[in-house]
Amino acid sequence: MMIEKQLLDTLKQAGLRVTPQRQAICAYLAGNDEHPTAAMIYEALKEDMPSLSLMTVYNTLNTLAELGAIQVIGQVGDDTVHYDPDTEPHVNVVCVSCQKIIDMPSDRLSKIREEIDSQSGFKLLGARMVFYGLCPDCQAEAGQSSGN
């Protein structure tokens, strides 16, 4: 898994230690496209690593986010922060009903970034582009239950 190595390298290059916990968390992030929360990661890993603490998951995610190795999507209607291991510019589309998140590429996004970069005076560090809506499944459900 290339991306797992990248995440660990990012930690190493920042002078941080590569612990078994951090390895497990990075491996989970790398092999996963469901935009997990800290709690999801913790639940998934504690089976194989019973001593793991939720605090460590939060710490590692915060560290990786500060280093720019992962993206913070933020809340999507369920009161918890989601993370995205994909740091390439892309759009997240969130279902407001079932909280499913999908990724969509967009070459226009980098253009917008260039615009903002040159016009805002800000030194840009990251971006978050989220669309909200109803996924196909939830549209179907809504249609059924309301008789519409």
Place this chain on the structure above:
Amino acid sequence: MMIEKQLLDTLKQAGLRVTPQRQAICAYLAGNDEHPTAAMIYEALKEDMPSLSLMTVYNTLNTLAELGAIQVIGQVGDDTVHYDPDTEPHVNVVCVSCQKIIDMPSDRLSKIREEIDSQSGFKLLGARMVFYGLCPDCQAEAGQSSGN
């Protein structure tokens, strides 16, 4: 103020009552471009309306957001949700140091929305486009303090 009337009309048309509390909150939102949080609105209004409760501010903001009359920006690094009375497609640029938020227009945004709309299968309800970075003031401060 045109936009205040629009907000109140949205409530009316949804069959909701236009109470003094809701009027005050809508007036505050209309005359304000600082992307306030519920707490900010509450603090600002309770001087003139001592009986106002924070719960009412939350309720009203949630209602307006559900009706699509205001935008939810979400957290910007300070653990509280910010709202944006401007529902036209635009980009929010957030300073990760001082939490200042500015608006930037972008005609590319509607294009992206069209792309996502036709390609995702989602029924889109809203969008949130946030860039993170350091505002000019905080860049200057960072430069001074680090001697860089």
Place this chain on the structure above:
DNA sequence: TTAATTAATTATAATGATTATAAATATAGA
């Protein structure tokens, strides 16, 4: 206007994600 109905507001307590703290443990280097 008044009574009746319904919606909105308020006060209070509860929830739950995240963070703070300090002690225990593991890591990297001499």
Place this chain on the structure above:
DNA sequence: TCTATATTTATAATCATTATAATTAATTAA
């Protein structure tokens, strides 16, 4: 191995937001 430092863990605390139920205000009909 020993030492210094970073990390993890367990625990408790914080704080934004929501739930609940009682009070109050707004609307409608008489």
